[in-house]
Amino acid sequence: MLINTxxxxxxxxxxxxLLLVLMLQLQSAQKSRxxxxxxxxxxxxxxxxxxxxxxxxxxxxxNGLELLFVACYGVSLLAxxxxxxxxxxxxxxxxxxxTAQGLICGINLLLYSFTGIGNVDKGDSYWLxxxxxxxxxxxxxxxxxxxxxxxxxxxxxxxxxMLLPACARxxxxxxxxxxxxxxxxGGQALWDSGVVVSEQSEAGVFLQAWFGxxxxxDLIQLTGxxxxxxxxxxxxxxxxxxxxxxxx
Amino acid sequence: xxxxxxxLISVLIAVLVLTSFLAALQSYRLSAERARELFDQDLQLxxxxxxxxxxxxxxxxxxxxxxxxxxxxxxKYRSELxxxxxxxxxxxxxxxxxxxxxxxxxxxxxNNGWQIMVAQPLQQxxxxxxxxxxxxxxxxxxxxxxxxxxxxxxxxRALSPLRSxxxxxxxxxxxxxxxxxxxxxxxxxxxxxxSTNQLFERLSATFAREKRFASDVAHExxxxxxxxxxxxxxxxxxxxxxGLSDHDETMLALQQGVERMRQLxxxxxxLNRTHPDNFQAKTRxxxxxxxxxxxxxEWFSQLEQKQHSISIEGDEHLMVKAxxxxxxxxxxxxxxxxxxxxxxxxxxxxxLHTSRDKAVLAIEDSGPGIPPQEYPQVFNRFYRxxxxxxxxxxxxxxxxxxxxxxxxxxxxxxxxxxxxxxxSGLKVTVELPL
Numbered sequence: 001m002l003i004n005t006x007x008x009x010x011x012x013x014x015x016x017x018l019l020l021v022l023m024l025q026l027q028s029a030q031k032s033r034x035x036x037x038x039x040x041x042x043x044x045x046x047x048x049x050x051x052x053x054x055x056x057x058x059x060x061x062x063n064g065l066e067l068l069f070v071a072c073y074g075v076s077l078l079a080x081x082x083x084x085x086x087x088x089x090x091x092x093x094x095x096x097x098x099t100a101q102g103l104i105c106g107i108n109l110l111l112y113s114f115t116g117i118g119n120v121d122k123g124d125s126y127w128l129x130x131x132x133x134x135x136x137x138x139x140x141x142x143x144x145x146x147x148x149x150x151x152x153x154x155x156x157x158x159x160x161x162m163l164l165p166a167c168a169r170x171x172x173x174x175x176x177x178x179x180x181x182x183x184x185x186g187g188q189a190l191w192d193s194g195v196v197v198s199e200q201s202e203a204g205v206f207l208q209a210w211f212g213x214x215x216x217x218d219l220i221q222l223t224g225x226x227x228x229x230x231x232x233x234x235x236x237x238x239x240x241x242x243x244x245x246x247x248x
Numbered sequence: 249x250x251x252x253x254x255x256l257i258s259v260l261i262a263v264l265v266l267t268s269f270l271a272a273l274q275s276y277r278l279s280a281e282r283a284r285e286l287f288d289q290d291l292q293l294x295x296x297x298x299x300x301x302x303x304x305x306x307x308x309x310x311x312x313x314x315x316x317x318x319x320x321x322x323x324k325y326r327s328e329l330x331x332x333x334x335x336x337x338x339x340x341x342x343x344x345x346x347x348x349x350x351x352x353x354x355x356x357x358x359n360n361g362w363q364i365m366v367a368q369p370l371q372q373x374x375x376x377x378x379x380x381x382x383x384x385x386x387x388x389x390x391x392x393x394x395x396x397x398x399x400x401x402x403x404x405r406a407l408s409p410l411r412s413x414x415x416x417x418x419x420x421x422x423x424x425x426x427x428x429x430x431x432x433x434x435x436x437x438x439x440x441x442x443s444t445n446q447l448f449e450r451l452s453a454t455f456a457r458e459k460r461f462a463s464d465v466a467h468e469x470x471x472x473x474x475x476x477x478x479x480x481x482x483x484x485x486x487x488x489x490x491g492l493s494d495h496d497e498t499m500l501a502l503q504q505g506v507e508r509m510r511q512l513x514x515x516x517x518x519l520n521r522t523h524p525d526n527f528q529a530k531t532r533x534x535x536x537x538x539x540x541x542x543x544x545x546e547w548f549s550q551l552e553q554k555q556h557s558i559s560i561e562g563d564e565h566l567m568v569k570a571x572x573x574x575x576x577x578x579x580x581x582x583x584x585x586x587x588x589x590x591x592x593x594x595x596x597x598x599x600l601h602t603s604r605d606k607a608v609l610a611i612e613d614s615g616p617g618i619p620p621q622e623y624p625q626v627f628n629r630f631y632r633x634x635x636x637x638x639x640x641x642x643x644x645x646x647x648x649x650x651x652x653x654x655x656x657x658x659x660x661x662x663x664x665x666x667x668x669x670x671x672s673g674l675k676v677t678v679e680l681p682l
Binding site for chain 1: 249255258259261262263265266269270272273276277280431432
């Protein structure tokens with residue numbers, strides 16, 4: 001169905017676009033070079049891995065792809081922490097974040113497009129749905145860019161604050177995947193906020209892409225998410241205060 | 249925002265695409281939901297139409313399908329709403345009237361003589377189609393005010409640097425020539441802002457040069473004039489010692505000329521000094537009445553010489569927040585003018601009082617006065633009533649009232665001219681905020 005395609009593609013595309021916008025805003029210069037390099041690197045990596053996807057999926061008792069994604073989320077989290085503590089938005093960690101996210105997004109979209117995963121209809125509605133998802137994703141990215149631009153202009157520190165939800169999202173996504181593979185035990189949902197904001201709604205998809213919204217989180221996911229947020233807030237605050245004291 | 253054009257294009261397209269696509273998705277959702285309901289309703293109607301044959305107690309539905317089954321023209325089955333007679337309607341779709349309604353009918357015949365007729369009220373079909381279409385249009389219509397609101401906000405935001413620039417230019421005082429600064433300078437405004445600031449810079453330099461020139465010239469002339477004055481005095485003394493007489497009063501005229509030039513230079517320098525752009529006022533609370541008395545005493549010899557009668561009326565004390573030097577100069581200039589232009593034996597009256605939130609000083613003389621049509625001009629520099637050949641042959645440079653006006657401006661006050669309360673003469677009223 002069209003709506004399924006839209007939600008599926010948006011769910012994959014939006015986290016990448018939101019992070020890309022944030023990384024672009026953190027770059028004081030060379031924005032075009034960063035955009036070009038990140039797109040090229042992500043595409044090259046996806047194309048390089050595409051022929052080996054079947055093999056990758058078979059690895060680690062059929063959990064190869066999930067573990068690759070967990071690694072990508074882990075690398076992204078590390079790079080985001082470097083960005084949070086660095087003096088100025090460095091180029092390389094930002095590039096790592098986008099490449100890792102691009103890899104996840106690219107592989108998932110490849111799988112949806114060329115395999116039966118995701119139960120996506122490949123008729124006209126698939127392409128119309130992809131077009132709608134692309135339009136929605138890019139529009140949100142453009143508006144997000146201008147919103148961050150405004151925030152940066154008013155209070156530059158707010159931009160660093162926006163890194164925290166991105167970090168928390170990496171943690172919760174990695175934990176969910178580890179639970180999926182059985183490496184971590186699954187738990188009972190602590191609550192169900194799906195009645196307020198469904199994960200299947202547009203708002204739910206956006207919140208999921210922004211800070212890793214889960215309508216039915218379990219204890220492990222919630223703890224991981226909160227710990228990331230609290231620890232990195234403290235770390236970021238310390239680094240920020242030190243930079244302010246040093247007049248940087 | 250680096251460019252208004254880029255910002256408007258990108259954000260407007262993003263907003264329009266986002267709202268349109270979300271509205272389309274919502275239309276899709278609502279239409280799909282409504283279609284599902286309609287299909288379910290159809291299933292229910294078909295079940296009801298067949299069930300009626302086997303359950304006579306089943307109530308007749310207000311809306312439903314009519315089903316008729318016949319073989320070789322003989323009725324085999326009909327639902328409650330179907331006609332009792334077997335009609336020979338054309339195969340396929342058609343519109344027919346029966347049971348007091350207009351129906352959409354579908355007729356299909358088999359090779360073995362069987363014929364089935366299924367009909368649905370036309371009104372019901374139209375209503376269902378209408379519901380489906382309305383469900384799909386509803387989000388699109390609702391998205392329009394949202395789009396309009398967002399466009400309004402975005403355009404307002406995009407034009408904010410332009411609004412800020414025009415507000416800054418509009419709020420500027422005539423003498424404020426500092427560069428205009430904007431928090432954000434989009435590409436489209438860079439050239440305008442640069443050109444405007446260059447213009448301000450050039451104007452500022454020109455005005456500064458003009459102001460400095462008069463002051464510098466006056467200052468440079470001071471020294472040779474002093475030397476000239478001393479030499480003239482020495483020459484006159486020597487003439488007197490040698491018993492030389494000055495029949496045609498050449499030396500006296502020369503002395504008066506030098507004195508007038510010295511006064512002119514002093515006035516030019518005072519004018520420059522009291523200009524609001526240059527003067528650093530040290531305001532404090534002053535008793536204006538006491539100050540006027542002191543100034544009158546300073547002019548006492550001239551008053552006595554011309555046998556003027558002078559009076560100070562009004563309040564005993566009038567406190568104003570002003571610069572001592574400037575206020576003294578203001579009263580002195582006005583009183584000096586009154587003494588100069590009032591014929592011997594004339595009257596001068598100073599009145600001081602408060603009027604609401606203002607301190608008012610009025611100086612009236614019984615001199616010849618000024619024609620009302622010349623009131624606005626007398627505050628211009630070097631302007632003299634009657635031109636250079638002043639009808640009363642009173643020496644002056646035409647700078648006194650210009651200085652007074654600058655001092656009044658400096659204290660955010662106002663000055664007016666009017667005929668005096670005497671038979672003739674001028675009344676100068678100065679109002680300063682309390």
